[in-house]
Amino acid sequence: MELNEQPLVSVIIISYNHEKYIEQCLEGVFSQTYTNIELIIRDDASKDNTQQIIKNYLLKKKPFLLKHCLN
Numbered sequence: 001m002e003l004n005e006q007p008l009v010s011v012i013i014i015s016y017n018h019e020k021y022i023e024q025c026l027e028g029v030f031s032q033t034y035t036n037i038e039l040i041i042r043d044d045a046s047k048d049n050t051q052q053i054i055k056n057y058l059l060k061k062k063p064f065l066l067k068h069c070l071n
Contacts, residue, residue, distance in 0.1 A: 006036040016044040019053055026057050 011029050015022055029039055043051050 010038045012040045019048040
């Protein structure tokens with residue numbers, strides 16, 4: 001099956017003050033063998049370093065369609 005023929009899987013991550021866990025969560029998404037994944041991240045105005053961790057992590061990763069919503 002061609003990549004564009006595979007069904008698109010949407011992964012939605014909602015976070016608020018999850019700096020301890022967000023990188024592990026992202027690593028779980030990026031370690032999948034299935035490749036037609038859309039990643040949607042919604043951070044609800046975290047007061048900790050969650051948003052910066054997300055930004056730094058995603059600078060290293062590019063194989064996914066990304067909709068990144070930070071407040």
